[in-house]
Amino acid sequence: MLDERRTAIHNSNLIAFLGGSFASFGFFFLPVIEIKPNRLASGLPVSLLEIPGDMRYLLLFLLALTPVLLAFVGDRNRRGWALVAVGNLIVVLTLYLPALAGSAYLSGAEALFEAGTRISNPRILTSAGIATGLAGGAITLFAGLLDLERSGASRLARGLAGAVGALVVIVMLAGGRLDVYSIMVEYHARGEALALRFLEHIVFVLVALAAGLIVGIALGLWASRDARAEDAILYAVGIIQTVPSLALFGILLVPLARLGDAHFLSLARDWLLLAGLALAAALVLRRFHARLPERTRQFSLVTVIFLALIPLALLAVLIIAFGFEVVLTILTMAELALLRSLTGLAIFVFPIFMSAGKRYDLERKLPHYQRLRFLPLLAAALGGLTLLAQGAGELLGTNELAELTIRDFGVSGIGTAPAIIALTLYSLLPLVRNTYAGLKNIDPAIIDSGKGMGFTAAQSFFRIELPLAFPVIMAGVRNAAISLVGIAAVASIIGAGALGDFILLGVNSTSIDQILLGAVPAVLLAVILDAALKVLEGLLTSPGIRQA
Amino acid sequence: MIEFKDVIKEYPNGFRAVDDLNLTVRDGEICVLIGPSGCGKTTALRMVNRLIDVTRGEILIDGQPNDEFEPEVLRRQIGYAIQQIGLLPHMTIRDNVAIVPRLLDWDEERIRQRVDLLLDMVGIDPSIHGDKYPRQLSGGQQQRVGVARALGADPPIMLMDEPFGAVDPITRAILQEEFLQIQQEVSKTIIFVTHDIDEAIYMGDRIALLRAGRLVQYDTPDDLLAMPRDDFVREFVGADRSLKRLHLISVKDSMMNNVPCCDHDASLEEVAACLQRRQSDSAFVVDASSGVLLGWVERADLAESRSLAEAMHHAPAGSIAVPEDATAREALSVLLSHSFDLTPVIDAEGVLTGGVSIQRLQDLVEAPGIHAAAQPERRR
Numbered sequence: 001m002l003d004e005r006r007t008a009i010h011n012s013n014l015i016a017f018l019g020g021s022f023a024s025f026g027f028f029f030l031p032v033i034e035i036k037p038n039r040l041a042s043g044l045p046v047s048l049l050e051i052p053g054d055m056r057y058l059l060l061f062l063l064a065l066t067p068v069l070l071a072f073v074g075d076r077n078r079r080g081w082a083l084v085a086v087g088n089l090i091v092v093l094t095l096y097l098p099a100l101a102g103s104a105y106l107s108g109a110e111a112l113f114e115a116g117t118r119i120s121n122p123r124i125l126t127s128a129g130i131a132t133g134l135a136g137g138a139i140t141l142f143a144g145l146l147d148l149e150r151s152g153a154s155r156l157a158r159g160l161a162g163a164v165g166a167l168v169v170i171v172m173l174a175g176g177r178l179d180v181y182s183i184m185v186e187y188h189a190r191g192e193a194l195a196l197r198f199l200e201h202i203v204f205v206l207v208a209l210a211a212g213l214i215v216g217i218a219l220g221l222w223a224s225r226d227a228r229a230e231d232a233i234l235y236a237v238g239i240i241q242t243v244p245s246l247a248l249f250g251i252l253l254v255p256l257a258r259l260g261d262a263h264f265l266s267l268a269r270d271w272l273l274l275a276g277l278a279l280a281a282a283l284v285l286r287r288f289h290a291r292l293p294e295r296t297r298q299f300s301l302v303t304v305i306f307l308a309l310i311p312l313a314l315l316a317v318l319i320i321a322f323g324f325e326v327v328l329t330i331l332t333m334a335e336l337a338l339l340r341s342l343t344g345l346a347i348f349v350f351p352i353f354m355s356a357g358k359r360y361d362l363e364r365k366l367p368h369y370q371r372l373r374f375l376p377l378l379a380a381a382l383g384g385l386t387l388l389a390q391g392a393g394e395l396l397g398t399n400e401l402a403e404l405t406i407r408d409f410g411v412s413g414i415g416t417a418p419a420i421i422a423l424t425l426y427s428l429l430p431l432v433r434n435t436y437a438g439l440k441n442i443d444p445a446i447i448d449s450g451k452g453m454g455f456t457a458a459q460s461f462f463r464i465e466l467p468l469a470f471p472v473i474m475a476g477v478r479n480a481a482i483s484l485v486g487i488a489a490v491a492s493i494i495g496a497g498a499l500g501d502f503i504l505l506g507v508n509s510t511s512i513d514q515i516l517l518g519a520v521p522a523v524l525l526a527v528i529l530d531a532a533l534k535v536l537e538g539l540l541t542s543p544g545i546r547q548a
Numbered sequence: 549m550i551e552f553k554d555v556i557k558e559y560p561n562g563f564r565a566v567d568d569l570n571l572t573v574r575d576g577e578i579c580v581l582i583g584p585s586g587c588g589k590t591t592a593l594r595m596v597n598r599l600i601d602v603t604r605g606e607i608l609i610d611g612q613p614n615d616e617f618e619p620e621v622l623r624r625q626i627g628y629a630i631q632q633i634g635l636l637p638h639m640t641i642r643d644n645v646a647i648v649p650r651l652l653d654w655d656e657e658r659i660r661q662r663v664d665l666l667l668d669m670v671g672i673d674p675s676i677h678g679d680k681y682p683r684q685l686s687g688g689q690q691q692r693v694g695v696a697r698a699l700g701a702d703p704p705i706m707l708m709d710e711p712f713g714a715v716d717p718i719t720r721a722i723l724q725e726e727f728l729q730i731q732q733e734v735s736k737t738i739i740f741v742t743h744d745i746d747e748a749i750y751m752g753d754r755i756a757l758l759r760a761g762r763l764v765q766y767d768t769p770d771d772l773l774a775m776p777r778d779d780f781v782r783e784f785v786g787a788d789r790s791l792k793r794l795h796l797i798s799v800k801d802s803m804m805n806n807v808p809c810c811d812h813d814a815s816l817e818e819v820a821a822c823l824q825r826r827q828s829d830s831a832f833v834v835d836a837s838s839g840v841l842l843g844w845v846e847r848a849d850l851a852e853s854r855s856l857a858e859a860m861h862h863a864p865a866g867s868i869a870v871p872e873d874a875t876a877r878e879a880l881s882v883l884l885s886h887s888f889d890l891t892p893v894i895d896a897e898g899v900l901t902g903g904v905s906i907q908r909l910q911d912l913v914e915a916p917g918i919h920a921a922a923q924p925e926r927r928r
């Protein structure tokens with residue numbers, strides 16, 4: 001008897017139970033919308049069951065209760081489909097029904113408030129009940145999909161079933177069905193700015209990630225090779241992480257402002273001098289290092305590395321800041337749309353070509369496959385270069401060379417440069433730590449056998465160590481990407497733009513809608529970026545080391 | 549040919565791992581480096597392909613100092629197999645074997661053929677396992693792939709550091725035997741590190757015994773067993789070194805050809821005369837026409853019998869005789885279990901070809917170092 005009950009509980013879907021309770025709890029206790037007579041006055045909260053009129057609001061509440069009961073249905077397949085249907089329905093209706101009610105309230109707004117309340121641009125705010133309803137619906141949907149996975153439903157069927165609700169919501173959004181919510185009102189008022197800020201946000205994150213990746217892998221590699229540098233490097237990137245982002249922006253302000261004032265030509269001269277010095281030192285060391293005693297050799301090596309790092313860092317800052325400006329320019333230049341999409345397409349085709357080659361053994365079947373497969377990459381490179389040249393010309397074209405300052409390249413105390421530098425610094429901890437761990441964890445026998453077979457140091461790194469550490473490094477990249485999406489929002493404080501603009505505005509004017517307008521795309525960006533990186537990781541990780 | 553000339557290796561901490569090593573490995577020979585753990589075998593091996601730099605002295609490869617090559621160029625011409633195997637886990641079996649040919653820029657068609665040939669050679673079916681990844685193979689299979697990979701670009705020289713050390717004893721024995729067969733075909737110049745004296749004796753054309761970085765003795769397996777230079781060697785090769793030596797000698801090389809025997813149709817008088825002539829108490833009986841061993845007859849039985857057929861002890865040849873291609877150690881085992889003075893030796897058809905006596909085996913074991921030529925067939 002007891003055993004039977006235990007199996008019954010074991011077989012039931014407790015996640016669905018949770019989802020149903022969550023949604024119905026919210027509908028019962030929390031307001032779904034808030035009606036505000038104007039921008040400033042406090043609003044009138046309305047819960048689902050308070051809405052006068054027909055039965056459908058009560059039905060939504062009852063619908064939200066059904067997963068609680070469905071959770072105990074025994075047949076896993078049927079239960080799964082039922083939960084998926086109910087979950088989708090809850091998500092859609094949670095957004096749609098309050099919107100209907102909201103329109104009705106708006107048309108009779110005068111009657112709702114005390115006489116004398118100023119009614120101008122009355123608005124409907126989404127409230128906590130909608131959030132719990134959406135979450136509960138999503139949890140129910142997820143619970144159903146789990147059931148379907150276990151009962152052996154096909155991947156395609158599950159994918160479609162999971163996406164139905166989201167698709168309907170998108171259609172509703174596009175069809176203007178949800179326009180009554182004030183967040184949509186804000187969106188319509190600021191849609192264009194939003195798109196641009198969103199793009200900025202993406203480019204910020206990607207550029208910082210790319211820069212962080214180069215620096216992070218280099219530092220991780222160094223830490224994994226040199227026992228004495230190991231602690232110092234890991235400690236340093238850890239420290240960076242603890243500096244509040246606001247302070248970091250502030251610290252960068254002064255030197256970057258000075259740098260921005262410098263004339264391009266004089267900086268170029270100084271830079272060449274520095275780089276030449278470092279190169280000369282490196283060459284001298286290379287010539288004589290075999291004869292130096294161990295200690296002196298290490299010391300000179302570190303000195304040369306630091307000497308080389310200064311011009312490299314300068315160049316990196318310049319390239320990144322300028323690159324960012326150029327990319328944004330390219331993205332907003334209308335006449336480049338075709339070239340842009342062709343380049344994108346070529347980049348997209350390359351991995352397909354590569355994986356198809358492996359899969360169908362094209363290397364043997366197509367005589368010139370080895371050369372052919374780099375065509376899309378070549379096309380992408382050409383297209384990309386053309387784009388960059390166009391963007392750079394647009395940015396710098398009007399200036400006299402002698403008057404060109406570094407600020408024209410996008411480097412100044414506020415704005416893009418400090419933001420990207422700070423973001424790059426913040427991305428270092430997960431990147432360095434994971435690169436280090438990934439490289440350290442490789443079985444030394446594998447590297448030794450590679451060396452013994454005649455791999456050069458570079459070949460060993462790119463063909464053995466990097467591929468083996470790749471999954472661990474990618475975990476760091478995902479980690480960094482997600483946190484960068486968040487930190488990039490703060491960069492708005494130093495005038496760098498991005499989605500933080502909306503959030504900052506919203507906080508200053510206590511406008512929830514503005515905050516959401518910045519926050520929702522940021523969350524979406526983080527989720528999509530994470531998923532995309534995961535897919536990329538799966539594509540590029542050898543099946544020989546993939547986790548089973 | 550690989551020559552160590554006054555080679556010294558001192559690690560940065562001042563520890564001298566290899567001390568004044570002089571050693572010549574001849575073309576086509578397997579030179580086994582053996583010695584207690586930490587005696588410098590791996591260090592000596594890794595100096596050959598410059599994974600470790602020599603501190604003083606030099607290593608010549610076909611007369612040319614190995615530091616005249618770029619390290620990578622040198623390493624691509626020298627096969628390298630280690631105990632941990634070190635297959636690259638992210639590459640397929642085929643790609644692993646193809647590593648050095650790819651580094652040498654062979655064309656893909658040639659690589660494909662070479663890889664399949666090598667995998668076949670080490671007993672891995674390329675059509676079944678070729679596209680698998682290392683973790684999908686057993687330890688023994690991985691070890692084989694490791695050997696195939698070391699043979700990848702057909703290098704004249706191979707360095708093998710306890711290559712069969714990580715597998716169970718049964719698999720190891722199989723791998724050893726198969727590798728010797730392969731070596732017969734490819735005839736590489738091999739330095740083979742092990743700490744297992746039995747493996748050394750079985751695999752080595754010559755054995756170099758090291759102790760604390762110094763070469764103690766460099767000899768053929770038989771000479772090492774027969775004439776241990778000092779107590780250390782004697783102790784290292786073990787108290788059963790005589791048995792081990794017998795293991796190296798085949799029955800064919802240790803038997804006496806002329807043993808007392810008579811035809812099955814001989815008269816009792818003829819048998820008695822034969823025994824008298826040979827001063828022996830017994831004789832083997834063979835088929836008069838084919839020479840196949842039928843049994844034996846003892847002097848004591850002659851008096852009470854009317855014919856040889858009645859007097860003789862019939863025995864199927866396999867139960868009392870040892871085949872010619874057995875080792876002397878097996879002959880000893882038969883001698884001990886039958887309490888014969890003389891164990892008959894037969895060929896593949898059962899024909900009596902000779903005999904082995906305890907006395908004879910004793911002489912062999914005590915006679916120092918004359919049996920370099922008397923090793924089992926498998927050599928060259």
Ligand SMILES: Nc1ncnc2c1ncn2[C@@H]1O[C@H](COP(=O)(O)OP(=O)(O)O)[C@@H](O)[C@H]1O
Pocket residue numbers: 559560561563565583584585586587588589590591592
């Ligand atoms: N990098 C090193 N630094 C200092 N001592 C070392 C180093 N590598 C090996 N040794 C020492 O050198 C000796 C020989 O090592 P090795 O050649 O690996 O021995 P084995 O005969 O077991 O293969 C050992 O005592 C070992 O501790």
Ligand SMILES: [Mg+2]
Pocket residue numbers: 589590
């Ligand atoms: Mg060793």
